[in-house]
Amino acid sequence: MRDGMGMLSLKVTPFHPRTSELMQGNAWRRWAGFTVASCYEMAPDREYLAIRNACALIDVSPLFKYRVSGKDSLAFLNRLVTRDLSKLSVGQVAYGPWCDSRGKVVDDGTVMRLDDHEFRLTSAESSWRWLGDNAHGFDVFIADESDETAALSLQGPTSRALLEKLTGVRLSDVKYHWMRSIEIAQRPVLLTRTGYTGDLGYELWIRAEHALDVWDAVVSEGASFGLMPCGIWAMDVARIEAGLVMLDVDYTPSPKAFTANQASSPFELGLGWAVHLHKGDMVGKKALMQDRLKTDGLKLTGLEIDHAAFMSAHEELGLLTPLPFIPWRVVTPLFLDREQVGYATSGTWSPTLKKYIALAQVAARVARAGNKLTIDLMVDRERRPFAAVTTTLPFFNPERKRA
Amino acid sequence: MSGYDAIVIGAGHNGLVHAAYLARAGKKVLVLERRPVVGGATITEEIFPGFKFLTGSYLISLLRPEVIRELSLAKHGLELMPLESTLVPLQSGDYFADWPDHDMTREEIARHNRRDADIYPEYAATMKRIALWVKPLLDIAPPNPASNDPRDKMAMAMIAERLRAMSKSDFDLLCRLLTTSAADFLDEWFEGEALKGTKCTSGIIGTFLGPRSAGTGYVLLHHYLGEIDGVFRAWAFPRGGTGAFAQAVYSAARSFGVEVRTNAAVKQVIIKDGVAKGVALENGDEFYARRIISNADAKVTFLNLVDKKELSPDFVNDIRRFRTTSAACKVNLALDGLPTFTSIPKGKEALYRGSIEIAPSIDYVEKAYDDAKYGGWSTRPFMDALIPSLLDPGMAPPGKHVMSLFVQYASSELEGGWNAEKRATFLDIVIDTLSQYSPDIKSKILFKHINTPDELERQFALSSGNIFQGELALHQLFFLKPVPTFAHYKSPIKHLWMCGASTHPGGCITGAPGRNAAMSLLRDFQEESA
Numbered sequence: 020m021r022d023g024m025g026m027l028s029l030k031v032t033p034f035h036p037r038t039s040e041l042m043q044g045n046a047w048r049r050w051a052g053f054t055v056a057s058c059y060e061m062a063p064d065r066e067y068l069a070i071r072n073a074c075a076l077i078d079v080s081p082l083f084k085y086r087v088s089g090k091d092s093l094a095f096l097n098r099l100v101t102r103d104l105s106k107l108s109v110g111q112v113a114y115g116p117w118c119d120s121r122g123k124v125v126d127d128g129t130v131m132r133l134d135d136h137e138f139r140l141t142s143a144e145s146s147w148r149w150l151g152d153n154a155h156g157f158d159v160f161i162a163d164e165s166d167e168t169a170a171l172s173l174q175g176p177t178s179r180a181l182l183e184k185l186t187g188v189r190l191s192d193v194k195y196h197w198m199r200s201i202e203i204a205q206r207p208v209l210l211t212r213t214g215y216t217g218d219l220g221y222e223l224w225i226r227a228e229h230a231l232d233v234w235d236a237v238v239s240e241g242a243s244f245g246l247m248p249c250g251i252w253a254m255d256v257a258r259i260e261a262g263l264v265m266l267d268v269d270y271t272p273s274p275k276a277f278t279a280n281q282a283s284s285p286f287e288l289g290l291g292w293a294v295h296l297h298k299g300d301m302v303g304k305k306a307l308m309q310d311r312l313k314t315d316g317l318k319l320t321g322l323e324i325d326h327a328a329f330m331s332a333h334e335e336l337g338l339l340t341p342l343p344f345i346p347w348r349v350v351t352p353l354f355l356d357r358e359q360v361g362y363a364t365s366g367t368w369s370p371t372l373k374k375y376i377a378l379a380q381v382a383a384r385v386a387r388a389g390n391k392l393t394i395d396l397m398v399d400r401e402r403r404p405f406a407a408v409t410t411t412l413p414f415f416n417p418e419r420k421r422a
Numbered sequence: 423m424s425g426y427d428a429i430v431i432g433a434g435h436n437g438l439v440h441a442a443y444l445a446r447a448g449k450k451v452l453v454l455e456r457r458p459v460v461g462g463a464t465i466t467e468e469i470f471p472g473f474k475f476l477t478g479s480y481l482i483s484l485l486r487p488e489v490i491r492e493l494s495l496a497k498h499g500l501e502l503m504p505l506e507s508t509l510v511p512l513q514s515g516d517y518f519a520d521w522p523d524h525d526m527t528r529e530e531i532a533r534h535n536r537r538d539a540d541i542y543p544e545y546a547a548t549m550k551r552i553a554l555w556v557k558p559l560l561d562i563a564p565p566n567p568a569s570n571d572p573r574d575k576m577a578m579a580m581i582a583e584r585l586r587a588m589s590k591s592d593f594d595l596l597c598r599l600l601t602t603s604a605a606d607f608l609d610e611w612f613e614g615e616a617l618k619g620t621k622c623t624s625g626i627i628g629t630f631l632g633p634r635s636a637g638t639g640y641v642l643l644h645h646y647l648g649e650i651d652g653v654f655r656a657w658a659f660p661r662g663g664t665g666a667f668a669q670a671v672y673s674a675a676r677s678f679g680v681e682v683r684t685n686a687a688v689k690q691v692i693i694k695d696g697v698a699k700g701v702a703l704e705n706g707d708e709f710y711a712r713r714i715i716s717n718a719d720a721k722v723t724f725l726n727l728v729d730k731k732e733l734s735p736d737f738v739n740d741i742r743r744f745r746t747t748s749a750a751c752k753v754n755l756a757l758d759g760l761p762t763f764t765s766i767p768k769g770k771e772a773l774y775r776g777s778i779e780i781a782p783s784i785d786y787v788e789k790a791y792d793d794a795k796y797g798g799w800s801t802r803p804f805m806d807a808l809i810p811s812l813l814d815p816g817m818a819p820p821g822k823h824v825m826s827l828f829v830q831y832a833s834s835e836l837e838g839g840w841n842a843e844k845r846a847t848f849l850d851i852v853i854d855t856l857s858q859y860s861p862d863i864k865s866k867i868l869f870k871h872i873n874t875p876d877e878l879e880r881q882f883a884l885s886s887g888n889i890f891q892g893e894l895a896l897h898q899l900f901f902l903k904p905v906p907t908f909a910h911y912k913s914p915i916k917h918l919w920m921c922g923a924s925t926h927p928g929g930c931i932t933g934a935p936g937r938n939a940a941m942s943l944l945r946d947f948q949e950e951s952a
């Protein structure tokens with residue numbers, strides 16, 4: 020201890036031996052207590068282009084994964100999450116939020132139906148306690164498989180062709196939000212057609228001890244499909260384009276909300292479509308019934324910021340425009356006639372749309388598409404107002420996502 | 423000899439803070455301290471040559487940030503170094519660690535209990551939120567709830583307003599905290615023994631209660647108050663020890679013109695026609711002033727320094743009942759090199775720089791209390807250890823170290839009374855207990871020193887050696903502190919005031935009683951001249 024006083028260290032994912040070899044710019048970040056790449060190359064531009072034009076390989080192992088099995092597993096999960104899972108077939112995946120008893124979002128994630136009485140739930144936050152506390156009275160068995168399960172997200176237009184080449188199996192019949200058991204490098208892999216990019220894409224759920232074999236096979240075959248390992252920055256651009264909210268960034272999960280006001284209902288987060296109030300009892304149902312009718316709350320909306328004005332404001336000063344090629348995550352006030360009507364939570368330059376876009380929470384009365392709000396942005400050393408027009412989400416939704 | 427506006431009896435940190443505020447407002451102030459040094463229980467002493475011992479307090483957390491700002495303590499030399507971690511060596515040989523980082527702590531809690539890891543951030547946020555509601559009460563003179571004085575009524579209305587603004591669930595939790603034990607409260611949240619063991623210690627530090635005693639829930643909250651100020655967020659070690667903090671206040675006080683005399687023990691407060699006029703020292707000197715303010719604890723002040731004929735028997739009884747029985751001891755070790763804690767794994771050596779708590783479970787701490795309850799001492803005491811020389815190399819000669827141990831429980835009411843032999847026996851128990859976790863500690867000890875309750879009483883004039891000048895218990899807090907009839911820093915004797923830890927908000931290095939009392943006294947001066 021005399022010298023150096025010891026090192027504090029974060030966990031690493033099963034892919035770390037490979038990802039650390041790829042790292043060029045020392046751009047590591049934390050995700051749920053793990054060390055993951057913000058970007059491997061010196062800048063995220065090419066990694067983003069791979070998502071939209073070829074295929075990107077993203078290490079998403081820090082997601083939490085739970086196996087829920089037993090006689091009551093369907094009843095238990097159906098009471099936990101807001102979506103109606105009774106219609107979920109074996110082999111199907113459902114994305115949605117789950118709420119506390121006040122109807123505020125605790126987390127969001129996917130439920131995969133592996134078998135009649137067997138499910139996998141993924142979440143952004145550790146859900147061990149939440150699942151355990153809600154399991155009282157149900158005949159279920161919950162196993163935390165987070166550490167023993169590695170996860171890769173393979174996203175982009177060539178992802179299917181690459182996987183077909185790797186497995187020798189036709190995958191076009193694996194529809195959006197369905198799954199299939201496959202083998203890669205003779206290792207069993209659960210393939211789900213899911214992702215966080217709004218593009219054609221898949222997620223691979225792999226036993227941790229097989230992680231490197233699968234990675235190596237995907238990377239070596241991927242060379243001819245334009246595959247690029249891709250970090251969180253590029254994925255963040257894609258998920259904003261896809262209008263997907265992120266926990267801790269676009270909303271505060273209710274257990275972390277310091278005051279009740281900081282928590283959000285699913286309706287405020289644009290997840291009303293995933294709240295099925297017609298089904299039987301569920302956690303937070305009473306509050307959700309009321310929230311659904313509320314008109315004074317906030318609403319998730321897209322924003323298109325007037326980048327032409329933003330650029331000319333810079334050019335008039337003889338400056339190049341610092342467009343955010345790496346998304347920002349700073350809560351930024353939005354105004355209507357200088358009255359604050361909401362706030363943006365994350366924003367980015369969209370390389371595909373060639374627009375400056377953002378996700379925002381705004382008062383329901385101004386949430387309809389086409390409202391012209393203003394957002395204050397820095398121009399050199401001054402804060403200036405720019406037009407920000409509310410738009411429907413997603414910003415970008417290619418046919419191939421579901422095709 | 424006259425001409426002083428105020429005489430402060432005692433140069434504890436509160437006495438010095440109080441004097442500094444009065445002098446800053448233009449008052450002529452004299453401070454009289456019986457010891458040769460200032461600081462009271464906030465002191466660094468070189469008892470063994472070259473080694474600086476913390477014979478009283480050892481860490482700072484609840485110090486009011488406004489005291490630092492208003493008295494410019496940074497300019498006067500105050501430097502605080504936040505503690506980075508807490509280590510709890512376990513009897514199994516494993517350990518539990520609280521790290522300065524969210525992810526690290528989470529991982530560590532999960533290693534012991536995954537459910538606890540999930541709920542811990544919620545617990546921490548809840549405690550901080552409740553502390554936030556309670557915090558403003560620290561900085562006001564407690565109102566009298568039964569009074570019709572508009573000032574009391576306004577203050578009570580402010581408190582009611584704050585309570586109303588709390589969410590129902592927070593209010594419920596506050597009520598529970600005020601009424602349950604630390605152990606019961608922690609049991610409602612957590613499962614892991616090690617986590618509960620270390621958390622419960624905040625509920626019993628300095629109190630002669632076990633974690634299962636009612637009332638310790640409040641103490642738990644009290645210690646969270648220090649975490650929400652945004653100044654420290656954790657316990658901090660002042661460079662040079664807590665004595666250096668007292669020196670900074672001393673220097674600030676003198677810069678405002680305060681006169682301080684040491685070796686000046688006050689024998690009696692001079693009272694004429696029910697009005698305090700001055701003080702008489704042990705050596706016969708007399709000093710006179712418009713106000714006399716005692717920094718000594720309530721029992722010393724009213725049972726020793728004031729002629730009892732001047733007080734009503736009711737009041738004297740109230741003061742007698744003021745609970746001061748204590749079970750806290752302070753041990754300091756001069757070490758020939760760094761001791762090894764076997765449970766600290768390679769790569770985690772940073773843990774040596776933090777607190778090392780011998781509190782492996784609630785049961786362990788409760789048993790330590792059980793042993794001492796009936797005039798005894800713990801056979802396996804609870805200890806909060808620190809190696810200050812790792813944070814400030816000036817605390818020991820190069821290559822050597824000092825270790826500070828706060829130890830509970832050894833009763834102030836020890837059967838047969840304390841003597842040198844018993845002090846030595848208990849010191850051996852402390853070191854034996856420590857050596858279970860650090861086998862080489864004995865071989866490194868150059869010098870060892872213990873302050874048992876009787877010694878704390880003798881040295882610092884603390885009744886029963888109570889480290890907080892009276893138990894931090896609900897029945898003697900806020901408008902009940904020190905006694906229900908006089909909780910406004912005033913006393914039944916006209917112009918005799920109080921400014922020490924016996925008054926609201928109580929013990930610990932806070933500066934708050936000293937500052938609050940100064941605010942009240944300055945208003946009193948103003949009203950007098952108006």
Ligand SMILES: Cc1cc2nc3c(=O)[nH]c(=O)nc-3n(C[C@H](O)[C@H](O)[C@H](O)COP(=O)(O)OP(=O)(O)OC[C@H]3O[C@@H](n4cnc5c(N)ncnc54)[C@H](O)[C@@H]3O)c2cc1C
Pocket residue numbers: 431432433434435436437454455456457460461462463464477478479480481482483484686687688689717718719722727750751752828878881882883884888889890891921922923924928929930931932935
């Ligand atoms: C062993 C121990 C450990 C502690 N640990 C901590 C800790 O880590 N953190 C923390 O925040 N708090 C701690 N405390 C508590 C904290 O030190 C006290 O609450 C605080 O110092 C009280 O300050 P004070 O100025 O009110 O009173 P005191 O420090 O008690 O000062 C009173 C002064 O009055 C003087 N005096 C008394 N009678 C007379 C007289 N007749 N004539 C002249 N002078 C007189 C005394 O000598 C003394 O200097 C600890 C206390 C002890 C004893």
